[in-house]
Amino acid sequence: EVQLVESGGGLVQPGGSLRLSCAASGFTFSNYWMHWVRQTPGKGLVWVSRINSDGSNAIYADSVKGRFTIARDNAKNTLYLQMNSLRAEDTAVYYCAREVTYKSSWYLYRWLDPWGQGTLVTVSS
Amino acid sequence: DIQMTQSPSSLSASVGDRVTITCRASQTISSYLNWYQYKPGKAPKLLIYAASSLQSGVPSRFSGSGSGTDFTLTISSLQPEDFATYYCQQSYTTPVFGQGTKLEIK
Numbered sequence: 686e687v688q689l690v691e692s693g694g695g696l697v698q699p700g701g702s703l704r705l706s707c708a709a710s711g712f713t714f715s716n717y718w719m720h721w722v723r724q725t726p727g728k729g730l731v732w733v734s735r736i737n738s739d740g741s742n743a744i745y746a747d748s749v750k751g752r753f754t755i756a757r758d759n760a761k762n763t764l765y766l767q768m769n770s771l772r773a774e775d776t777a778v779y780y781c782a783r784e785v786t787y788k789s790s791w792y793l794y795r796w797l798d799p800w801g802q803g804t805l806v807t808v809s810s
Numbered sequence: 811d812i813q814m815t816q817s818p819s820s821l822s823a824s825v826g827d828r829v830t831i832t833c834r835a836s837q838t839i840s841s842y843l844n845w846y847q848y849k850p851g852k853a854p855k856l857l858i859y860a861a862s863s864l865q866s867g868v869p870s871r872f873s874g875s876g877s878g879t880d881f882t883l884t885i886s887s888l889q890p891e892d893f894a895t896y897y898c899q900q901s902y903t904t905p906v907f908g909q910g911t912k913l914e915i916k
Contacts, residue, residue: 689853720905722854729910730846730854730897744904780854787860795901796844798856798865 687711687799689781694804701771701808707764707781707801715739715759718784720797721766723777723806731777734766735784749775771808778803812836812900816908822916827888831911833881833898842902845874845883848895848910857896858883888913 693705707719721733734755736743743755754767764781782797813836823829833843841861846854856865858874861881871886885892893915898908 722905722907724848724854729895730848730899730907732905732907735904746904782854785859789860792840792842792860794842794860796856796859797846797854797899797905798859800853800855802851802853 687783689783689799689801691779691781691801691804694779694806696807696809697771698810699772699808702767702769703771703806705766705768705779705781705804705806707766709762709764709783712783714757714762719755719757719764720782720784721755721764722780722782722797722800723775724780724803725777733779736764768806771806773808776806776808778805812839812903812906814898814900814906814908816896816898816911818911819909820912820914822914823888824916825888825890829885829888829913831883831896831898831913833876833883833908835879835881835900835902838878839900839902841877842900843874843876843881844899844901845872846897846899847892848897854897 688710690708720735734745736755740757752770756765780800780803782800787794815834817832843861845858848854862874873884895910895912897910
């Protein structure tokens with residue numbers, strides 16, 4: 686069974702740091718790009734970051750650029766999100782998700798499946 | 811940046827109803843549009859990819875259509891387990907989600 690399990694969430698003070706992990710199983714982790722997406726009641730689902738299959742390229746949402754770092758350890762089948770200089774507005778449930786691609790003629794379709802169950806990050810004093 | 815706008819933001823309906831949710835992109839995205847179902851405390855679930863392809867295991871009462879800038883998700887006959895929040899997501903560029911449509915029981 687393809688599965689993603691996040692961990693590492695918790696309560697942290699503004700300006701603090703936290704590292705999230707996402708353990709993957711049931712598929713060849715090193716073949717897939719991976720994403721972090723967060724969810725808040727007010728903003729819904731918001732994309733955070735993506736890393737390519739060998740970890741050599743990563744992109745970030747403007748709201749977290751320079752503060753968050755995505756990484757992966759393909760030997761451990763694990764995805765990470767290092768979060769520094771945390772702010773109250775980073776409070777959210779964080780999900781990891783696998784990117785699946787499908788090529789049809791000239792088109793390369795991408796979607797996120799599966800997703801993990803999420804881990805809650807609360808930034809508050 | 812491409813913006814995704816869903817309507818309505820919330821919707822009340824009854825079991826057995828036919829429901830349609832709309833998603834509009836701020837620029838053309840061809841068929842690079844996915845739909846997800848979200849329930850609090852659960853993993854978001856992929857329903858539709860490439861605008862109209864039904865994900866394996868998803869009931870056939872769910873369907874998607876559209877291309878360019880205008881897309882729809884239709885649930886042909888609502889079941890109790892369908893009451894959730896639905897999000898569209900464009901994959902033409904880095905992922906951007908719509909603001910969500912909360913489907914509630916009438």
